[in-house]
Amino acid sequence: MxxxxxxxxxxxxxxxxxxxxxxxxxxxxxxxxxxxxxxxxxxxxxxxxxxxxxxxxxxxxxxxxxxxxxxxxxxxxxxxxxxxxxxxxxxxxxxxxxxxxxxxxxxxxxxxxxxxxxxxxxxxxxxxxxxxxxxSTLTGSQSDGRFFHAYYDDISQEPPLLKSKATVERGVILSFYVNDALPVAVYRNARYQFDRLRLGKLYPKASVPELLERYDAFPLAFASGGADGVAREARRIGRKIEGNLGRHYWKVALYEGLAQSRSFCDGGFALLEAKTPSRLPSSGLLEKGAIGRPAT
Known part of the structure; x- marks a missing residue:
C-alpha cells in the first residue's frame, strides 16, 4: 500500500x-x-x-x-x-x-x-x-517474527508467501501453509502473521464460496482433457488472479494447490457438487476445510 x-x-x-x-x-x-x-x-x-x-x-x-x-x-x-x-x-x-x-x-x-x-x-x-x-496488541519480536507492515514492507519480489494442498477424502480437504522457500527473515514474519491471524483456518473457509462459484469449470475441463485438463484450468484461473492481485494473494495458492492434487483433478472435484454454502454438510469437516457432501 x-x-x-x-x-x-x-x-x-x-x-x-x-x-x-x-x-x-x-x-x-x-x-x-x-x-x-x-x-x-x-x-x-x-x-x-x-x-x-x-x-x-x-x-x-x-x-x-x-x-x-x-x-x-x-x-x-x-x-x-x-x-x-x-x-x-x-x-x-x-x-x-x-x-x-x-x-x-x-x-x-x-x-x-x-x-x-x-x-x-x-x-x-x-x-x-x-x-x-x-x-489485538501483539507486536511480535526480532526472534519470533512480526506482522508485515502494509505501508513499509515491500515483499513484491519475494517468492509466493503461501502454498496450499488439496486432498480428497469424504470431501475436498484444503490446507494452507507458509512457503518454506522464502528467505529466513521473510518466512519468520510470514509464519508469525499466518499463525497469529489464524489464516490456516480462515483461508479454507473462505475457499468454500470461491470454489462453489467456479464449480462448473472443473467438470467441463475434465470432459475435454481429463485430470490434466482440470489442472490446466485451475492454473489458468490462478494465473488470472495473480495478474490482477499479485503472487501473494491467497487464491493464487489455492488454485496451484488444486492443480497439483491428482485426487482432486482426477474426479475429486465432483465433491464440490453442492451449489450453495447452505447445502454444505454442517459437520466438523467444513471447519477443517472440507468442501462437499460426505460420502454415503
Missing part, C-alpha cells in the same frame, strides 16, 4: 488544539518528542523491536496521546485520516488477509503500548474485523 501523503505534524497540532486545556498542556510538552518519534518510526518502518515508547511510565501523557485518536472518527476534525486509509486499501481488501473489505482501523504499533503513534497516519492500517481482533 502507498504510504499516506499527510503532514503528520500538522495533524498533531490540530489535534492538540481541539483537546481540553489540561490535555493541551501535556500534548504541548510532549510535542517535540512525538515529532522525533515520528521520524524514528519512518526511519525503521515501524519495526517494533527498534522503537521504544517515549511515555513508558507517564500515565497522564499516555492517556492524552491516546485520546487524540478519537478525532479521526466520522464527523471529527481529522476524519480524513481514516477515510484516506480505507480508500487506499488495495482492491478494497484487507491488506493483512486479503479476504474481505476492511472496515476497522488497526494501530500497527498498538496505542496502548505506543501512545505517541495514536494519530500517526502511517501507523493506522485499514483491516478487517477478524484481523483487528486477532492481531
Amino acid at each position: 502507498p504510504k499516506p501523503a499527510r503532514d503528520n505534524e500538522s495533524d498533531y497540532r490540530l489535534a492538540l488544539s481541539r483537546r481540553p486545556s489540561a490535555e493541551q498542556v501535556t500534548l504541548s510538552y510532549l510535542q517535540e518528542r512525538v515529532f522525533e518519534a515520528y521520524r524514528k518510526y519512518d526511519e525503521v518502518g515501524g519495526t517494533p523491536h527498534l522503537i521504544k515508547s517515549i511515555v513508558d511510565d507517564d500515565e497522564t501523557g499516555s492517556q492524552a496521546l491516546q485520546s487524540t485518536y478519537g478525532l479521526t472518527y466520522p464527523g471529527k476534525c481529522l476524519a480524513e485520516i481514516s477515510e484516506q486509509a480505507f480508500a487506499a486499501a488495495p482492491y478494497e481488501l484487507c491488506p493483512m488477509c486479503g479476504r474481505v473489505t476492511p472496515t476497522t482501523i488497526d494501530h500497527f504499533l498498538p496505542k496502548s503500548k505506543y501512545p505517541e503513534f495514536s494519530l500517526l497516519s502511517t501507523n493506522l492500517v485499514p483491516v478487517c474485523p477478524d484481523c483487528n481482533r486477532y492481531k
Whole structure:
C-alpha cells in the first residue's frame, strides 16, 4: 500500500488544539518528542523491536496521546485520516488477509503500548474485523517474527508467501501453509502473521464460496482433457488472479494447490457438487476445510 501523503505534524497540532486545556498542556510538552518519534518510526518502518515508547511510565501523557485518536472518527476534525486509509486499501481488501473489505482501523504499533503513534497516519492500517481482533496488541519480536507492515514492507519480489494442498477424502480437504522457500527473515514474519491471524483456518473457509462459484469449470475441463485438463484450468484461473492481485494473494495458492492434487483433478472435484454454502454438510469437516457432501 502507498504510504499516506499527510503532514503528520500538522495533524498533531490540530489535534492538540481541539483537546481540553489540561490535555493541551501535556500534548504541548510532549510535542517535540512525538515529532522525533515520528521520524524514528519512518526511519525503521515501524519495526517494533527498534522503537521504544517515549511515555513508558507517564500515565497522564499516555492517556492524552491516546485520546487524540478519537478525532479521526466520522464527523471529527481529522476524519480524513481514516477515510484516506480505507480508500487506499488495495482492491478494497484487507491488506493483512486479503479476504474481505476492511472496515476497522488497526494501530500497527498498538496505542496502548505506543501512545505517541495514536494519530500517526502511517501507523493506522485499514483491516478487517477478524484481523483487528486477532492481531489485538501483539507486536511480535526480532526472534519470533512480526506482522508485515502494509505501508513499509515491500515483499513484491519475494517468492509466493503461501502454498496450499488439496486432498480428497469424504470431501475436498484444503490446507494452507507458509512457503518454506522464502528467505529466513521473510518466512519468520510470514509464519508469525499466518499463525497469529489464524489464516490456516480462515483461508479454507473462505475457499468454500470461491470454489462453489467456479464449480462448473472443473467438470467441463475434465470432459475435454481429463485430470490434466482440470489442472490446466485451475492454473489458468490462478494465473488470472495473480495478474490482477499479485503472487501473494491467497487464491493464487489455492488454485496451484488444486492443480497439483491428482485426487482432486482426477474426479475429486465432483465433491464440490453442492451449489450453495447452505447445502454444505454442517459437520466438523467444513471447519477443517472440507468442501462437499460426505460420502454415503
